[in-house]
Amino acid sequence: MVRLTIDLIAKSRNHFKKKRGLSLPQYLKTLTHLHFFSKSIDDIGDLSVCRNLTVLYLYDNQITHICNLGFASNLTHLYMQNNNITQIDNLSNLQKLSKLYLGGNRIAVVEGLETLCELQELHLENQRLAPGEKLLLDPMSLLSLAESLCVLNINNNNIDEIRDLTVLKELQHFSAADNRLDNMEELEDVFSHWPQLLQMDLGGNPVCKKAKYRDRLITEVHSLEVLDGREIHDLTRQFLINWKASKETKKKKNNNKHVMTGSLTNDFNARQGPGPVTSTATPTCSGLSGHKN
Template identity: 70%
Template sequence: MVHLTVDLIAKSRNHIKKKRGLSFTDYLRNLTHLYFSSKNIDAIGDLSACRNLTVLYLYDNHITFIHNLGFASNLTHLYMQNNNIAHIDNLHNLRRLSKLYLGGNRISVVEGLERLRQLQELHLENQRLPPEEKLLFDPTTLLSLAESLCVLTIDNNNIDDIRDLAVLKELQHFSATGNKLHNIEELEEMFSHWPRLRLMDLSGNPVCKKPKYRDRLITECKTLEILDGKEINGLTRQFLVQWKASKQARKAKKNKDMPSEPLIPYSLTDSFYVGQGPPPAGHMQPH
């Protein structure tokens, strides 16, 4: 078992070179970046001496639980992708955290981020979930991120519905490739909730095979600059918007020209009889 502790930092060649005559206590106090990716670490020990830590790299390890980070009130970037984390816990003291990388773990519910009011980027791609289980979002967590989150990555998580994400009104970059999104009308509706969206990638979803998929999304979202990795040409959008407006105008004119109620032919037999045979019984013949 390998625990990340100050003793492990002391043994690191990288940090020995940077110490430069400082006492180890002063060195830890001044430390802002800590690089311990791909070190077979399975737990985070006591790092409270690193009180000025702002960036922590712990990706590609074997960490199961997020803990012992309550001291890191100055932390802005946390990289913990490709570990064995199943629950998002113990992050409530990281009030300055702006970027959180948790892709490639075993997280089934996105929760526990209610106090991270400055979080701008959240990366949750490729969770290792049981077959057919999809990544879920706690509504309270989403609501707490509504004013800050600009980037959300949820690729390859069996997601078939993103309507819960409508509250993220500051979203600018959204990536949900390789999921199970299929309803294009729901996507079009989301754009009214995401007025700042500039980049979206839905490659590998069933919805991408819908007729006029790209044209419809480009027309509906005026702020979108890149869709599925391809830049949106301004002239293309202008043409599509004009084409849609023309189509709607023709449809409106057609509806206007059509009578609101079907015309009912006036029955001539109500006032006089027309025909070759004898009149019906009781019917008066004209003089």
């Protein structure tokens, strides 16, 4: 077991060089960046003396729980991708956090983000889930991020619908490649609520094989500059927008024409009234009854 502690920091050659004559307590109080990636760390100890910590690199380790970070109220960047984390918790005090990297863990439900109102980037790609399991995002956490989140990466997580993401109206970069998204109408509806969206990657989803997939998204999201790694040129966008408008206008005219024709036909039939009634009764012989032989 390797635990991240003050002693481990003191023994680190990288940090020892930066002390520059300071005592360890003095150095730890001035520490803003802590680099302990790829060190086989599986637990986080008491680092509360590092009160000015703003960036923490702990990726490519063996950490199973996020813990003992409540002291880091100045933390803005947290890199914990490629660990063994199963649950997002103990982040409530990190209210200045702007970038959170948790890709490549074992997280099945994204929750515990309700207090992170300044979070701008959330990276959750490539979770190592059980067979048949998909990444779920808690609606309350999403709602708390609605005014701040600009970047969301949920690549390769068996996701088949994203309707709950509609509230993220400030999104600029969205990556959901290699999932199971297949409903074109749902995607168009969600993306219509993201007026700031600049870049999007949906490559590797079944929906990409739908007819006019790219054209439909370009005309739906006018701010989009890059789709699935390919730049969108202004001339292409304008052509597609004009084509869509022309198609809708033609469809509207045809519908109006159909409605008008049906109305005239109904009016004509109403004016004609019921047709003549042909009697099939057998004439009587009452007029011959007074004839005498």
